[in-house]
Amino acid sequence: MAGKRKAARPAPSGQGTPAPSASPRSGRKPPPDLHERLALYAAAARTLEKERPSHVPVAELARRAGLSEAQVAEDFGAPPAATRRRGFPFPELMEILRRLRDPKARIPAVTVGRLSTYARVLNRLEEEGSRVVSSAELARRCGLNPAKIRKDLAYFGEFGVRGKGYEVRDLKANLRTILGVTRVWKVALVGAGNLGLALLSYRGFLAHGFTIDAVFDKFPDQVAPLKPGWPPVRPMEELAKVIRAMDIRIGIVAVPSESAQTVANRLVEAGVKGILNFAPTQITAPPHIKVQTVELGSELERLAFYLSQQPGAR
Numbered sequence: 001m002a003g004k005r006k007a008a009r010p011a012p013s014g015q016g017t018p019a020p021s022a023s024p025r026s027g028r029k030p031p032p033d034l035h036e037r038l039a040l041y042a043a044a045a046r047t048l049e050k051e052r053p054s055h056v057p058v059a060e061l062a063r064r065a066g067l068s069e070a071q072v073a074e075d076f077g078a079p080p081a082a083t084r085r086r087g088f089p090f091p092e093l094m095e096i097l098r099r100l101r102d103p104k105a106r107i108p109a110v111t112v113g114r115l116s117t118y119a120r121v122l123n124r125l126e127e128e129g130s131r132v133v134s135s136a137e138l139a140r141r142c143g144l145n146p147a148k149i150r151k152d153l154a155y156f157g158e159f160g161v162r163g164k165g166y167e168v169r170d171l172k173a174n175l176r177t178i179l180g181v182t183r184v185w186k187v188a189l190v191g192a193g194n195l196g197l198a199l200l201s202y203r204g205f206l207a208h209g210f211t212i213d214a215v216f217d218k219f220p221d222q223v224a225p226l227k228p229g230w231p232p233v234r235p236m237e238e239l240a241k242v243i244r245a246m247d248i249r250i251g252i253v254a255v256p257s258e259s260a261q262t263v264a265n266r267l268v269e270a271g272v273k274g275i276l277n278f279a280p281t282q283i284t285a286p287p288h289i290k291v292q293t294v295e296l297g298s299e300l301e302r303l304a305f306y307l308s309q310q311p312g313a314r
Contacts, residue, residue, distance in 0.1 A: 032067070037075060038101055040065040045097055048090065055079075057087035075100065077268060077286025096288050111152045115175055117142050118149070122172040134165035181209035188243055188272065190263050191254035192217040192233045195278060199254060200230060210250070214242050218259075236266070243270040250274045257281035264291070 032040065044064035048056060058079065062069045076096050079088045088096075121141045125133055135146040142149070153159050156178050160166040176182050187205070189196055189212050200212055213231055217223055220233040234242060243251075251267035253260050253275060260279035267275055268289055277283050277293040285291050 034075075034100075037065070037067065037071070038097075040067060041075075041097055042101070045094060049094075053090055055086035055089055056093050060087065061093070073286075075287055077288060099288050107155050111155060112179075114142070114144070114148075114152055115179055118152075119172060119175045119179065122168055122175065125168050126172060130168050132165045133168055133171075135160070138166065183209065185210045185250055186213045186246055186248045187211065187250045187252060188214040188216065188239070188248045188267070189252045189254060190216045190236075190239070190267070191252075191278075192220070192223045193254065196252075196254040197224070197226075199252060199278075201227070212252070213246055214248060216242075218255075239266055240270040243267070243272060248272060250276065253277045253279050253283070255279055 041061075044061060047064065058069050058072050058076075061076075062072045065072065076088065076093070078084065079086075118138065121138060122133070125141075135149055139146040139149050156174075159171055159174065184206075187210050189200060192200075192215055196215070196217070200215065205212065215231050215233045216236050216239050217233050218236055220235050223233045226233065242248075249272055251264075251270075251272040251274070253263050253267070255263050257279050260277060260281050261283050264275055264277070264283040264285055268285055272289070274290045275283070275285060275292070277291060278296075280295060280297055282293060283291060
Protein backbone atom coordinates (compact mmCIF):
# COMPACT_ATOMS: atom_id res chain seq x y z
CA MET A 1 0.00 0.00 0.00
CA ALA A 2 1.38 3.36 -0.93
CA GLY A 3 2.60 5.44 1.97
CA LYS A 4 1.30 8.83 2.80
CA ARG A 5 2.67 11.62 0.65
CA LYS A 6 4.94 13.92 2.61
CA ALA A 7 3.81 17.48 2.85
CA ALA A 8 6.03 19.88 1.02
CA ARG A 9 8.22 21.99 3.24
CA PRO A 10 7.57 25.69 2.98
CA ALA A 11 10.37 27.49 1.24
CA PRO A 12 12.51 29.69 3.44
CA SER A 13 11.83 33.37 3.28
CA GLY A 14 13.41 34.94 0.20
CA GLN A 15 13.93 31.52 -1.50
CA GLY A 16 11.91 29.10 -3.57
CA THR A 17 9.52 30.05 -6.30
CA PRO A 18 9.86 33.75 -7.06
CA ALA A 19 6.86 35.93 -6.56
CA PRO A 20 4.86 36.46 -9.74
CA SER A 21 5.78 39.57 -11.64
CA ALA A 22 3.43 42.49 -11.59
CA SER A 23 0.54 42.25 -13.98
CA PRO A 24 1.24 43.98 -17.29
CA ARG A 25 -1.90 45.98 -16.68
CA SER A 26 -0.39 47.50 -13.55
CA GLY A 27 2.72 48.75 -15.36
CA ARG A 28 3.02 51.67 -17.74
CA LYS A 29 2.26 50.88 -21.35
CA PRO A 30 5.47 50.91 -23.41
CA PRO A 31 5.65 53.72 -25.98
CA PRO A 32 4.60 52.71 -29.51
CA ASP A 33 7.39 51.65 -31.84
CA LEU A 34 8.00 53.29 -35.21
CA HIS A 35 5.62 50.94 -37.03
CA GLU A 36 2.81 51.77 -34.60
CA ARG A 37 3.57 55.49 -34.72
CA LEU A 38 3.45 55.46 -38.53
CA ALA A 39 -0.04 53.98 -38.34
CA LEU A 40 -1.10 56.73 -35.92
CA TYR A 41 0.40 59.42 -38.15
CA ALA A 42 -1.34 57.92 -41.20
CA ALA A 43 -4.72 58.05 -39.43
CA ALA A 44 -4.09 61.67 -38.45
CA ALA A 45 -3.02 62.50 -42.00
CA ARG A 46 -6.25 61.09 -43.45
CA THR A 47 -8.34 63.48 -41.36
CA LEU A 48 -6.02 66.38 -42.13
CA GLU A 49 -6.25 65.70 -45.88
CA LYS A 50 -9.99 66.30 -45.70
CA GLU A 51 -9.44 69.68 -44.03
CA ARG A 52 -6.43 70.71 -46.16
CA PRO A 53 -4.89 73.13 -43.62
CA SER A 54 -2.08 75.36 -44.86
CA HIS A 55 0.06 74.51 -41.80
CA VAL A 56 -0.02 71.90 -39.04
CA PRO A 57 1.50 72.81 -35.64
CA VAL A 58 3.47 70.11 -33.84
CA ALA A 59 1.02 70.23 -30.94
CA GLU A 60 -1.94 69.62 -33.28
CA LEU A 61 -0.27 66.65 -34.98
CA ALA A 62 0.62 65.21 -31.56
CA ARG A 63 -2.98 65.60 -30.37
CA ARG A 64 -4.45 63.89 -33.42
CA ALA A 65 -1.93 61.04 -33.33
CA GLY A 66 -2.24 60.57 -29.57
CA LEU A 67 1.48 61.06 -29.04
CA SER A 68 3.63 63.50 -27.13
CA GLU A 69 4.93 66.65 -28.78
CA ALA A 70 8.46 65.49 -27.96
CA GLN A 71 7.90 62.24 -29.89
CA VAL A 72 6.49 64.07 -32.90
CA ALA A 73 9.43 66.48 -32.87
CA GLU A 74 11.83 63.52 -32.72
CA ASP A 75 10.18 61.82 -35.70
CA PHE A 76 9.54 64.87 -37.91
CA GLY A 77 12.13 67.36 -36.71
CA ALA A 78 11.43 71.05 -36.25
CA PRO A 79 9.23 72.96 -38.70
CA PRO A 80 11.10 75.29 -41.07
CA ALA A 81 12.36 78.43 -39.35
CA ALA A 82 10.21 80.64 -41.57
CA THR A 83 7.00 78.93 -40.46
CA ARG A 84 7.96 77.66 -36.99
CA ARG A 85 5.11 79.42 -35.20
CA ARG A 86 2.49 78.11 -37.62
CA GLY A 87 4.00 74.62 -37.87
CA PHE A 88 4.76 72.42 -40.87
CA PRO A 89 3.44 73.43 -44.28
CA PHE A 90 0.92 70.68 -45.00
CA PRO A 91 2.56 69.43 -48.25
CA GLU A 92 5.94 69.23 -46.51
CA LEU A 93 4.41 67.30 -43.60
CA MET A 94 2.93 64.75 -46.00
CA GLU A 95 6.26 64.40 -47.81
CA ILE A 96 8.09 63.68 -44.53
CA LEU A 97 5.47 61.08 -43.65
CA ARG A 98 5.83 59.50 -47.08
CA ARG A 99 9.59 59.15 -46.61
CA LEU A 100 9.16 57.71 -43.13
CA ARG A 101 6.77 55.08 -44.52
CA ASP A 102 9.01 54.15 -47.48
CA PRO A 103 10.20 50.54 -46.96
CA LYS A 104 13.44 51.31 -48.79
CA ALA A 105 14.27 53.82 -46.08
CA ARG A 106 14.61 50.87 -43.71
CA ILE A 107 17.04 48.84 -45.85
CA PRO A 108 20.11 47.97 -43.71
CA ALA A 109 22.85 50.58 -43.94
CA VAL A 110 25.47 47.88 -44.54
CA THR A 111 23.53 46.77 -47.63
CA VAL A 112 23.50 50.31 -49.03
CA GLY A 113 27.24 50.56 -48.35
CA ARG A 114 27.89 47.36 -50.28
CA LEU A 115 25.93 48.65 -53.29
CA SER A 116 28.67 51.23 -53.82
CA THR A 117 31.26 48.45 -53.76
CA TYR A 118 29.29 46.45 -56.33
CA ALA A 119 29.03 49.51 -58.58
CA ARG A 120 32.79 50.15 -58.42
CA VAL A 121 33.60 46.52 -59.23
CA LEU A 122 31.11 46.49 -62.11
CA ASN A 123 32.65 49.67 -63.48
CA ARG A 124 36.06 47.97 -63.42
CA LEU A 125 34.64 44.87 -65.13
CA GLU A 126 33.13 47.04 -67.86
CA GLU A 127 36.49 48.75 -68.39
CA GLU A 128 38.06 45.28 -68.76
CA GLY A 129 35.56 44.42 -71.48
CA SER A 130 33.45 41.94 -69.49
CA ARG A 131 29.82 41.71 -70.60
CA VAL A 132 28.56 39.12 -68.11
CA VAL A 133 29.68 38.29 -64.58
CA SER A 134 28.60 35.41 -62.38
CA SER A 135 27.57 35.99 -58.77
CA ALA A 136 30.57 33.90 -57.71
CA GLU A 137 33.02 36.11 -59.62
CA LEU A 138 31.35 39.32 -58.45
CA ALA A 139 31.48 38.02 -54.88
CA ARG A 140 35.16 37.10 -55.21
CA ARG A 141 36.08 40.57 -56.43
CA CYS A 142 34.04 42.18 -53.66
CA GLY A 143 35.43 39.91 -50.95
CA LEU A 144 31.97 38.55 -50.11
CA ASN A 145 29.95 35.39 -50.67
CA PRO A 146 27.44 35.02 -53.54
CA ALA A 147 24.47 34.52 -51.20
CA LYS A 148 25.04 37.92 -49.58
CA ILE A 149 25.15 39.65 -52.97
CA ARG A 150 21.93 37.97 -54.09
CA LYS A 151 20.25 38.94 -50.81
CA ASP A 152 21.37 42.57 -51.13
CA LEU A 153 20.11 42.87 -54.70
CA ALA A 154 16.81 41.18 -53.82
CA TYR A 155 15.82 44.26 -51.79
CA PHE A 156 15.47 46.15 -55.08
CA GLY A 157 14.11 43.60 -57.52
CA GLU A 158 15.20 40.67 -59.66
CA PHE A 159 18.52 40.90 -61.47
CA GLY A 160 20.49 38.41 -63.53
CA VAL A 161 19.65 35.07 -65.08
CA ARG A 162 20.06 31.78 -63.21
CA GLY A 163 22.99 29.83 -64.62
CA LYS A 164 24.22 32.81 -66.63
CA GLY A 165 24.92 35.67 -64.24
CA TYR A 166 24.49 39.41 -64.49
CA GLU A 167 24.76 41.67 -67.50
CA VAL A 168 27.52 44.01 -66.35
CA ARG A 169 26.26 47.15 -68.06
CA ASP A 170 22.63 46.61 -67.07
CA LEU A 171 23.38 45.85 -63.42
CA LYS A 172 25.72 48.84 -63.20
CA ALA A 173 23.04 51.12 -64.62
CA ASN A 174 20.44 49.72 -62.22
CA LEU A 175 22.73 50.24 -59.23
CA ARG A 176 23.43 53.82 -60.26
CA THR A 177 19.68 54.44 -60.41
CA ILE A 178 19.14 52.80 -57.01
CA LEU A 179 21.97 54.84 -55.49
CA GLY A 180 20.53 58.02 -56.99
CA VAL A 181 23.70 59.01 -58.84
CA THR A 182 22.19 59.28 -62.30
CA ARG A 183 21.87 63.01 -61.58
CA VAL A 184 24.29 65.60 -60.20
CA TRP A 185 23.77 66.41 -56.51
CA LYS A 186 24.66 69.87 -55.25
CA VAL A 187 26.58 69.89 -51.97
CA ALA A 188 27.27 72.58 -49.37
CA LEU A 189 30.56 72.39 -47.48
CA VAL A 190 30.74 73.97 -44.02
CA GLY A 191 34.28 74.49 -42.77
CA ALA A 192 37.09 75.79 -44.98
CA GLY A 193 40.03 74.69 -42.86
CA ASN A 194 42.63 72.15 -43.93
CA LEU A 195 40.15 69.27 -44.12
CA GLY A 196 37.50 71.33 -45.87
CA LEU A 197 39.94 72.56 -48.53
CA ALA A 198 41.19 69.01 -49.06
CA LEU A 199 37.60 67.88 -49.68
CA LEU A 200 37.02 70.82 -51.99
CA SER A 201 40.02 69.81 -54.11
CA TYR A 202 38.97 66.14 -54.37
CA ARG A 203 38.04 65.45 -58.00
CA GLY A 204 36.36 62.13 -57.29
CA PHE A 205 33.13 63.78 -56.14
CA LEU A 206 32.15 64.77 -59.68
CA ALA A 207 32.83 61.27 -61.00
CA HIS A 208 30.24 59.99 -58.52
CA GLY A 209 27.68 62.69 -59.33
CA PHE A 210 28.39 65.32 -56.64
CA THR A 211 29.53 68.93 -56.91
CA ILE A 212 30.42 71.28 -54.05
CA ASP A 213 28.54 74.42 -55.08
CA ALA A 214 28.70 76.43 -51.85
CA VAL A 215 31.31 76.78 -49.09
CA PHE A 216 30.75 78.41 -45.70
CA ASP A 217 33.04 79.28 -42.82
CA LYS A 218 32.79 81.18 -39.55
CA PHE A 219 35.78 83.32 -40.56
CA PRO A 220 35.72 83.53 -44.38
CA ASP A 221 38.23 86.39 -44.45
CA GLN A 222 40.88 84.15 -42.86
CA VAL A 223 40.64 81.37 -45.45
CA ALA A 224 43.59 81.00 -47.79
CA PRO A 225 42.99 82.07 -51.41
CA LEU A 226 41.07 79.44 -53.34
CA LYS A 227 41.92 78.00 -56.72
CA PRO A 228 40.26 79.49 -59.81
CA GLY A 229 36.83 77.96 -60.42
CA TRP A 230 36.18 77.09 -56.79
CA PRO A 231 33.06 78.56 -55.18
CA PRO A 232 33.69 81.53 -52.87
CA VAL A 233 33.76 81.04 -49.10
CA ARG A 234 30.67 82.67 -47.67
CA PRO A 235 29.89 83.69 -44.07
CA MET A 236 27.63 81.43 -42.00
CA GLU A 237 24.96 84.13 -41.98
CA GLU A 238 24.29 83.40 -45.67
CA LEU A 239 23.98 79.62 -45.24
CA ALA A 240 20.18 79.27 -45.18
CA LYS A 241 19.57 81.78 -47.97
CA VAL A 242 22.13 80.23 -50.33
CA ILE A 243 21.13 76.61 -49.68
CA ARG A 244 17.47 77.37 -50.39
CA ALA A 245 18.24 79.47 -53.45
CA MET A 246 20.51 76.79 -54.94
CA ASP A 247 18.25 73.88 -53.89
CA ILE A 248 21.14 72.09 -52.17
CA ARG A 249 20.15 68.77 -50.59
CA ILE A 250 23.44 67.56 -49.05
CA GLY A 251 25.69 69.21 -46.49
CA ILE A 252 29.24 68.31 -45.46
CA VAL A 253 30.31 69.15 -41.91
CA ALA A 254 34.07 69.73 -41.66
CA VAL A 255 34.28 71.81 -38.48
CA PRO A 256 35.67 71.15 -34.97
CA SER A 257 33.62 68.78 -32.81
CA GLU A 258 32.32 71.51 -30.51
CA SER A 259 30.66 73.27 -33.47
CA ALA A 260 29.40 70.21 -35.37
CA GLN A 261 25.94 69.91 -33.79
CA THR A 262 25.19 73.61 -34.23
CA VAL A 263 26.23 73.43 -37.89
CA ALA A 264 24.10 70.31 -38.41
CA ASN A 265 21.08 72.05 -36.88
CA ARG A 266 21.49 74.99 -39.23
CA LEU A 267 21.83 72.73 -42.25
CA VAL A 268 18.61 70.92 -41.32
CA GLU A 269 16.77 74.22 -40.83
CA ALA A 270 18.05 75.39 -44.22
CA GLY A 271 16.48 72.36 -45.89
CA VAL A 272 19.24 69.79 -46.52
CA LYS A 273 18.12 66.17 -46.46
CA GLY A 274 21.47 64.45 -45.89
CA ILE A 275 24.61 65.27 -43.90
CA LEU A 276 28.12 63.85 -44.30
CA ASN A 277 29.87 64.49 -41.00
CA PHE A 278 33.67 64.60 -40.81
CA ALA A 279 33.76 66.09 -37.30
CA PRO A 280 35.15 63.68 -34.67
CA THR A 281 31.84 63.50 -32.81
CA GLN A 282 28.36 62.09 -33.24
CA ILE A 283 25.64 64.50 -34.34
CA THR A 284 21.89 64.01 -34.13
CA ALA A 285 19.19 64.92 -36.61
CA PRO A 286 15.48 64.14 -37.17
CA PRO A 287 14.74 60.64 -38.50
CA HIS A 288 13.95 61.91 -41.99
CA ILE A 289 17.45 63.43 -42.23
CA LYS A 290 20.16 60.91 -43.10
CA VAL A 291 23.49 61.37 -41.33
CA GLN A 292 26.69 59.58 -42.31
CA THR A 293 29.72 60.05 -40.06
CA VAL A 294 33.28 59.50 -41.29
CA GLU A 295 35.55 59.07 -38.25
CA LEU A 296 39.08 58.90 -39.63
CA GLY A 297 40.61 58.38 -36.19
CA SER A 298 38.28 55.47 -35.45
CA GLU A 299 39.12 53.81 -38.75
CA LEU A 300 42.85 54.05 -37.96
CA GLU A 301 42.20 52.62 -34.48
CA ARG A 302 40.36 49.71 -36.07
CA LEU A 303 43.36 49.02 -38.32
CA ALA A 304 45.68 49.26 -35.33
CA PHE A 305 43.57 46.73 -33.43
CA TYR A 306 43.72 44.13 -36.20
CA LEU A 307 47.42 44.70 -36.76
CA SER A 308 48.13 44.33 -33.05
CA GLN A 309 46.49 40.87 -33.08
CA GLN A 310 48.99 39.52 -35.58
CA PRO A 311 51.79 37.27 -34.29
CA GLY A 312 54.86 39.23 -33.28
CA ALA A 313 53.02 42.56 -33.38
CA ARG A 314 53.73 43.33 -29.73
